[in-house]
């Protein structure tokens with residue numbers, strides 16, 4: 140089974156959800172009209188890291204951004220993914236969601252590993268769920284930015300059967316080499332596709348690195364972005380995952396008895 144992915148490598152206006160929703164809507168419509176079946180937005184694409192204003196900016200799970208994604212995904216018959224500032228009572232989360240081509244929410248994952256360098260732990264709560272979901276019947280998983288530094292977390296999702304790892308990020312430019320190397324490693328060690336979207340542009344504290352990427356299960360780069368705004372397109376052929384997992388059967392050869 141093949142899926143056409145469109146990665147929206149966009150700039151994010153700091154603390155301005157309305158402007159970001161308008162900007163992303165145009166990009167989603169462009170990506171859909173160019174044949175994308177799954178469209179990936181960055182981490183916190185409606186707010187950026189305006190964490191100290193999350194009491195004003197974060198939304199409940201049926202807030203305006205969720206309504207928009209529901210409408211756009213069903214209108215264009217595409218799956219749309221990304222992370223959004225979530226409010227539940229007086230708690231805030233960085234939450235990955237997926238809306239399928241019928242406008243149904245198929246994933247809700249609250250970032251598990253909070254990133255101290257950007258003060259996430261001062262403003263947010265971490266989640267306890269896993270990010271597994273189905274993409275057109277294929278098991279997949281979603282994680283957020285800093286999560287990719289925890290290979291055991293990715294492996295947990297792969298042991299649940301995932302064939303693709305979707306990553307949404309606001310990854311700073313000075314560590315963009317880590318971003319690339321970690322993503323390529325996650326693809327090789329899990330023999331899965333990695334489809335990763337990073338924002339571009341700057342806020343007062345950081346410049347973000349772009350270099351959104353699709354990596355195949357052999358570790359080859361299918362497509363990679365620059366440091367500027369763009370939409371990247373690439374095809375994901377899930378039969379490659381089965382072929383590589385048969386050729387080098389790491390999931391059969393694991394020795395979990397040694398790992399604890």
Ligand SMILES: O=C(O)CCC(=O)C(=O)O
Pocket residue numbers: 254257283284285286288309310311314317
């Ligand atoms: O791990 C890193 O270097 C970047 C992580 C990050 O920016 C984030 O989780 O938002």
